[in-house]
Amino acid sequence: MSINKQKTPNTLTHNLSHIDAKGDVHMVDVSHKTASQRQATAQGRVIFPQAVYQQIKDNDGMSKKGSIIQTAHIAGIMAGKRTHELIPLCHPLPLDGINLTFDYQDDSHSIQVTATVKVTHKTGVEMEALTAVSVACLTLYDMTKALSHDIIISDIQLLQKTGGKSDYQL
Template sequence: MTSAKLSHLDATGAANMVDVGDKGETVRIATAEGFVAMLPETLAVIRAGDAAKGDVIGTARIAGIMAAKKTHELIPLCHPLLLSKISIDIEADETLPGLRVIATVKLTGKTGVEMEALTAVSVACLTIYDMAKAVDKAMTIQNIRLLQKTGGKSGDWSANPSSEG
Protein backbone atom coordinates (compact mmCIF):
# COMPACT_ATOMS: atom_id res chain seq x y z
CA MET A 1 0.00 0.00 0.00
CA THR A 2 1.34 3.43 -0.91
CA SER A 3 1.41 6.29 1.57
CA ALA A 4 -0.56 8.88 -0.36
CA LYS A 5 -1.14 12.30 1.18
CA LEU A 6 -4.75 13.21 1.88
CA SER A 7 -5.48 16.12 -0.44
CA HIS A 8 -8.16 17.69 1.76
CA LEU A 9 -5.85 18.27 4.75
CA ASP A 10 -3.41 21.15 5.05
CA ALA A 11 -0.04 21.04 6.85
CA THR A 12 -1.75 21.53 10.21
CA GLY A 13 -4.29 18.77 9.58
CA ALA A 14 -7.19 21.16 9.02
CA ALA A 15 -9.76 20.16 6.41
CA ASN A 16 -9.96 22.38 3.31
CA MET A 17 -11.57 22.23 -0.11
CA VAL A 18 -8.89 21.36 -2.67
CA ASP A 19 -7.96 24.21 -5.04
CA VAL A 20 -8.62 22.90 -8.56
CA GLY A 21 -8.25 26.31 -10.21
CA ASP A 22 -5.03 25.46 -12.04
CA LYS A 23 -6.10 22.00 -13.18
CA GLY A 24 -6.97 21.37 -16.80
CA GLU A 25 -10.46 20.43 -17.87
CA THR A 26 -10.93 16.86 -19.05
CA VAL A 27 -13.89 14.60 -19.66
CA ARG A 28 -14.49 12.70 -16.45
CA ILE A 29 -16.82 9.75 -16.00
CA ALA A 30 -17.45 7.65 -12.89
CA THR A 31 -19.63 4.59 -12.41
CA ALA A 32 -20.67 3.20 -9.03
CA GLU A 33 -22.92 0.36 -7.90
CA GLY A 34 -24.85 -0.78 -4.87
CA PHE A 35 -27.36 -3.48 -3.98
CA VAL A 36 -30.55 -3.70 -1.96
CA ALA A 37 -31.13 -7.26 -0.79
CA MET A 38 -34.68 -8.22 0.10
CA LEU A 39 -37.09 -11.09 0.40
CA PRO A 40 -38.18 -12.64 -2.92
CA GLU A 41 -41.74 -11.54 -2.11
CA THR A 42 -40.59 -7.93 -1.74
CA LEU A 43 -38.84 -8.02 -5.10
CA ALA A 44 -42.02 -9.41 -6.65
CA VAL A 45 -44.09 -6.54 -5.17
CA ILE A 46 -41.64 -3.96 -6.54
CA ARG A 47 -41.47 -5.56 -9.98
CA ALA A 48 -45.26 -5.76 -10.19
CA GLY A 49 -45.59 -2.08 -9.27
CA ASP A 50 -47.68 -2.95 -6.23
CA ALA A 51 -45.77 -1.04 -3.54
CA ALA A 52 -48.10 1.18 -1.48
CA LYS A 53 -45.90 4.26 -2.08
CA GLY A 54 -45.90 3.83 -5.85
CA ASP A 55 -43.24 3.20 -8.50
CA VAL A 56 -40.21 2.18 -6.44
CA ILE A 57 -37.72 1.90 -9.31
CA GLY A 58 -38.81 5.09 -11.06
CA THR A 59 -38.74 7.09 -7.85
CA ALA A 60 -35.34 5.68 -6.85
CA ARG A 61 -33.96 6.62 -10.28
CA ILE A 62 -35.11 10.25 -9.90
CA ALA A 63 -33.79 10.36 -6.31
CA GLY A 64 -30.38 9.17 -7.49
CA ILE A 65 -30.26 11.83 -10.21
CA MET A 66 -31.22 14.54 -7.72
CA ALA A 67 -28.62 13.29 -5.23
CA ALA A 68 -25.80 13.42 -7.78
CA LYS A 69 -26.67 17.06 -8.51
CA LYS A 70 -26.66 17.92 -4.78
CA THR A 71 -23.53 16.03 -3.73
CA HIS A 72 -21.65 19.25 -2.92
CA GLU A 73 -24.45 20.14 -0.48
CA LEU A 74 -24.17 16.77 1.29
CA ILE A 75 -20.42 16.04 1.34
CA PRO A 76 -18.65 19.02 2.94
CA LEU A 77 -15.51 19.32 0.78
CA CYS A 78 -16.96 18.42 -2.62
CA HIS A 79 -17.01 21.08 -5.33
CA PRO A 80 -20.27 22.17 -6.95
CA LEU A 81 -20.15 20.71 -10.46
CA LEU A 82 -21.93 21.30 -13.75
CA LEU A 83 -22.75 17.69 -14.59
CA SER A 84 -23.44 16.87 -18.22
CA LYS A 85 -24.92 13.39 -17.73
CA ILE A 86 -26.36 11.28 -14.92
CA SER A 87 -27.80 7.85 -15.56
CA ILE A 88 -29.25 5.49 -12.99
CA ASP A 89 -29.93 1.89 -13.96
CA ILE A 90 -31.83 -0.34 -11.56
CA GLU A 91 -32.15 -4.01 -12.39
CA ALA A 92 -33.50 -7.04 -10.59
CA ASP A 93 -30.95 -9.53 -9.32
CA GLU A 94 -32.71 -12.81 -8.57
CA THR A 95 -29.57 -14.25 -6.93
CA LEU A 96 -29.67 -11.72 -4.05
CA PRO A 97 -32.67 -11.49 -4.33
CA GLY A 98 -32.98 -7.73 -4.73
CA LEU A 99 -32.04 -4.79 -6.90
CA ARG A 100 -28.70 -3.66 -8.32
CA VAL A 101 -28.30 0.10 -8.72
CA ILE A 102 -25.70 1.47 -11.15
CA ALA A 103 -25.00 5.20 -11.47
CA THR A 104 -22.86 6.82 -14.17
CA VAL A 105 -21.99 10.49 -13.94
CA LYS A 106 -20.13 12.60 -16.53
CA LEU A 107 -18.77 16.11 -16.94
CA THR A 108 -16.01 18.07 -18.60
CA GLY A 109 -14.25 19.78 -15.74
CA LYS A 110 -11.37 20.14 -13.32
CA THR A 111 -12.39 17.56 -10.72
CA GLY A 112 -13.76 14.04 -10.75
CA VAL A 113 -17.30 12.78 -10.30
CA GLU A 114 -16.69 9.70 -8.16
CA MET A 115 -18.50 11.18 -5.17
CA GLU A 116 -21.47 12.13 -7.33
CA ALA A 117 -21.79 8.56 -8.63
CA LEU A 118 -21.45 7.09 -5.13
CA THR A 119 -23.97 9.56 -3.69
CA ALA A 120 -26.43 8.79 -6.49
CA VAL A 121 -26.22 5.05 -5.76
CA SER A 122 -26.50 5.57 -2.01
CA VAL A 123 -29.62 7.74 -2.22
CA ALA A 124 -31.25 5.51 -4.84
CA CYS A 125 -30.71 2.51 -2.52
CA LEU A 126 -32.08 4.46 0.46
CA THR A 127 -35.13 5.41 -1.60
CA ILE A 128 -35.76 1.78 -2.50
CA TYR A 129 -35.60 0.93 1.19
CA ASP A 130 -37.93 3.79 2.13
CA MET A 131 -40.53 2.89 -0.47
CA ALA A 132 -40.58 -0.83 0.31
CA LYS A 133 -39.96 -0.89 4.07
CA ALA A 134 -43.65 -1.45 4.77
CA VAL A 135 -43.26 -4.84 3.07
CA ASP A 136 -39.75 -5.75 4.28
CA LYS A 137 -37.96 -3.90 7.09
CA ALA A 138 -35.11 -6.43 6.97
CA MET A 139 -33.82 -5.25 3.57
CA THR A 140 -30.10 -4.49 3.53
CA ILE A 141 -28.12 -1.99 1.49
CA GLN A 142 -24.88 -3.61 0.45
CA ASN A 143 -21.55 -3.20 -1.30
CA ILE A 144 -21.74 0.40 -2.47
CA ARG A 145 -18.52 0.96 -4.38
CA LEU A 146 -16.85 2.75 -7.24
CA LEU A 147 -16.64 0.52 -10.32
CA GLN A 148 -14.56 2.77 -12.54
CA LYS A 149 -13.50 6.30 -13.28
CA THR A 150 -11.89 7.95 -16.28
CA GLY A 151 -10.17 11.28 -16.85
CA GLY A 152 -8.11 13.62 -14.78
CA LYS A 153 -4.47 13.66 -13.74
CA SER A 154 -4.65 10.29 -12.01
CA GLY A 155 -5.95 8.64 -15.19
CA ASP A 156 -8.34 5.75 -15.54
CA TRP A 157 -9.15 3.29 -12.77
CA SER A 158 -11.31 0.18 -12.60
CA ALA A 159 -12.32 -2.06 -9.70
CA ASN A 160 -11.91 -4.95 -12.13
CA PRO A 161 -9.04 -4.05 -14.49
CA SER A 162 -9.73 -7.03 -16.75
CA SER A 163 -13.30 -5.89 -17.49
CA GLU A 164 -14.18 -3.52 -20.28
CA GLY A 165 -16.52 -0.50 -20.17
Protein backbone atom coordinates (compact mmCIF):
# COMPACT_ATOMS: atom_id res chain seq x y z
CA MET A 1 0.00 0.00 0.00
CA SER A 2 1.39 3.39 -0.95
CA ILE A 3 0.44 6.66 0.66
CA ASN A 4 1.23 9.88 -1.19
CA LYS A 5 3.25 7.96 -3.76
CA GLN A 6 4.00 9.88 -6.89
CA LYS A 7 2.16 8.37 -9.85
CA THR A 8 4.58 9.73 -12.45
CA PRO A 9 8.22 9.84 -11.36
CA ASN A 10 9.92 13.13 -12.12
CA THR A 11 13.58 13.84 -12.86
CA LEU A 12 14.42 14.00 -9.16
CA THR A 13 13.11 10.51 -8.42
CA HIS A 14 15.05 9.08 -11.38
CA ASN A 15 18.26 10.36 -9.79
CA LEU A 16 17.58 9.06 -6.28
CA SER A 17 19.10 5.63 -5.65
CA HIS A 18 16.41 4.59 -3.15
CA ILE A 19 13.47 5.31 -5.51
CA ASP A 20 12.76 3.00 -8.45
CA ALA A 21 11.26 3.95 -11.84
CA LYS A 22 7.73 3.49 -10.44
CA GLY A 23 8.43 5.81 -7.50
CA ASP A 24 8.60 2.97 -4.97
CA VAL A 25 11.15 3.07 -2.14
CA HIS A 26 13.67 0.23 -2.02
CA MET A 27 17.01 -0.72 -0.52
CA VAL A 28 19.76 -0.33 -3.12
CA ASP A 29 21.01 -3.67 -4.47
CA VAL A 30 24.81 -3.70 -4.11
CA SER A 31 25.28 -7.38 -4.97
CA HIS A 32 26.93 -6.54 -8.32
CA LYS A 33 29.46 -4.13 -6.79
CA THR A 34 33.01 -5.01 -5.81
CA ALA A 35 34.06 -4.50 -2.22
CA SER A 36 36.61 -1.74 -1.77
CA GLN A 37 37.99 0.33 1.07
CA ARG A 38 35.72 3.28 1.76
CA GLN A 39 36.02 6.12 4.23
CA ALA A 40 33.90 9.10 5.23
CA THR A 41 34.48 12.03 7.57
CA ALA A 42 31.71 14.17 9.03
CA GLN A 43 31.75 17.06 11.44
CA GLY A 44 29.39 18.93 13.74
CA ARG A 45 29.55 21.55 16.43
CA VAL A 46 27.92 22.12 19.82
CA ILE A 47 27.84 25.81 20.73
CA PHE A 48 27.47 26.83 24.36
CA PRO A 49 26.84 30.11 26.17
CA GLN A 50 30.27 31.54 27.00
CA ALA A 51 30.07 30.92 30.76
CA VAL A 52 28.91 27.32 30.26
CA TYR A 53 31.65 26.66 27.70
CA GLN A 54 34.28 28.02 30.10
CA GLN A 55 32.93 25.88 32.94
CA ILE A 56 33.08 22.76 30.75
CA LYS A 57 36.59 23.55 29.56
CA ASP A 58 37.86 24.48 33.06
CA ASN A 59 36.60 21.13 34.37
CA ASP A 60 38.14 19.27 31.40
CA GLY A 61 34.70 18.04 30.39
CA MET A 62 33.90 16.49 33.76
CA SER A 63 30.38 16.91 35.11
CA LYS A 64 28.29 15.40 37.91
CA LYS A 65 27.25 12.80 35.32
CA GLY A 66 30.89 11.98 34.47
CA SER A 67 33.04 12.86 31.47
CA ILE A 68 30.87 14.48 28.82
CA ILE A 69 33.52 13.86 26.15
CA GLN A 70 34.03 10.17 26.93
CA THR A 71 30.28 9.58 27.12
CA ALA A 72 29.73 11.34 23.77
CA HIS A 73 32.66 9.40 22.29
CA ILE A 74 31.12 6.04 23.23
CA ALA A 75 27.66 7.18 22.08
CA GLY A 76 29.07 8.26 18.70
CA ILE A 77 30.76 4.90 18.17
CA MET A 78 27.64 2.99 19.16
CA ALA A 79 25.47 5.10 16.86
CA GLY A 80 27.80 4.67 13.89
CA LYS A 81 27.71 0.90 14.35
CA ARG A 82 23.90 0.91 14.52
CA THR A 83 23.13 3.35 11.70
CA HIS A 84 21.24 0.68 9.74
CA GLU A 85 18.83 0.37 12.68
CA LEU A 86 18.11 4.11 12.63
CA ILE A 87 18.09 4.97 8.92
CA PRO A 88 15.63 2.59 7.23
CA LEU A 89 17.38 1.95 3.90
CA CYS A 90 21.00 1.80 5.09
CA HIS A 91 22.85 -1.48 4.74
CA PRO A 92 24.22 -3.12 7.88
CA LEU A 93 27.99 -2.78 7.52
CA PRO A 94 30.90 -4.57 9.23
CA LEU A 95 32.79 -1.38 10.05
CA ASP A 96 36.59 -1.50 10.13
CA GLY A 97 36.84 1.50 12.42
CA ILE A 98 35.28 4.65 13.82
CA ASN A 99 37.43 7.48 15.11
CA LEU A 100 35.92 10.50 16.86
CA THR A 101 37.69 13.66 17.96
CA PHE A 102 36.43 16.47 20.18
CA ASP A 103 38.11 19.86 19.92
CA TYR A 104 37.46 22.89 22.09
CA GLN A 105 36.93 26.00 19.93
CA ASP A 106 37.49 29.03 22.18
CA ASP A 107 36.54 31.62 19.54
CA SER A 108 33.03 30.17 19.08
CA HIS A 109 32.52 28.69 22.60
CA SER A 110 31.96 25.32 21.01
CA ILE A 111 33.12 21.75 20.87
CA GLN A 112 33.77 20.53 17.34
CA VAL A 113 33.05 16.83 16.83
CA THR A 114 34.62 14.96 13.92
CA ALA A 115 34.00 11.32 13.01
CA THR A 116 35.89 9.24 10.46
CA VAL A 117 34.45 5.84 9.59
CA LYS A 118 36.13 3.12 7.52
CA VAL A 119 34.79 -0.03 5.90
CA THR A 120 35.80 -2.52 3.25
CA HIS A 121 32.49 -3.22 1.55
CA LYS A 122 30.27 -2.61 -1.46
CA THR A 123 28.70 0.61 -0.18
CA GLY A 124 29.93 3.75 1.54
CA VAL A 125 29.88 4.96 5.12
CA GLU A 126 28.70 8.56 4.82
CA MET A 127 25.57 7.90 6.86
CA GLU A 128 27.58 6.13 9.56
CA ALA A 129 29.92 9.14 9.90
CA LEU A 130 27.00 11.59 9.97
CA THR A 131 25.11 9.47 12.49
CA ALA A 132 28.17 9.15 14.76
CA VAL A 133 28.64 12.94 14.78
CA SER A 134 24.93 13.65 15.28
CA VAL A 135 24.56 11.33 18.27
CA ALA A 136 27.84 12.51 19.81
CA CYS A 137 26.56 16.10 19.57
CA LEU A 138 23.20 15.11 21.04
CA THR A 139 24.99 13.39 23.90
CA LEU A 140 27.04 16.52 24.63
CA TYR A 141 23.75 18.41 24.78
CA ASP A 142 22.20 15.82 27.09
CA MET A 143 25.22 15.83 29.40
CA THR A 144 25.23 19.64 29.72
CA LYS A 145 21.57 20.69 29.52
CA ALA A 146 21.43 21.06 33.32
CA LEU A 147 23.81 24.02 32.91
CA SER A 148 21.78 25.69 30.15
CA HIS A 149 19.24 24.98 27.45
CA ASP A 150 20.78 27.72 25.29
CA ILE A 151 22.96 25.14 23.55
CA ILE A 152 23.01 24.91 19.77
CA ILE A 153 23.89 21.87 17.70
CA SER A 154 25.13 23.18 14.37
CA ASP A 155 26.93 22.55 11.10
CA ILE A 156 26.55 18.78 10.86
CA GLN A 157 27.96 17.96 7.44
CA LEU A 158 29.92 15.50 5.38
CA LEU A 159 33.49 16.71 4.91
CA GLN A 160 34.81 13.99 2.63
CA LYS A 161 34.30 10.49 1.34
CA THR A 162 36.61 8.20 -0.58
CA GLY A 163 36.12 4.88 -2.32
CA GLY A 164 33.25 3.68 -4.42
CA LYS A 165 32.09 5.32 -7.64
CA SER A 166 33.23 8.84 -6.76
CA ASP A 167 35.11 10.76 -4.11
CA TYR A 168 33.83 13.90 -2.40
CA GLN A 169 35.63 16.72 -0.60
CA LEU A 170 33.91 19.74 0.93
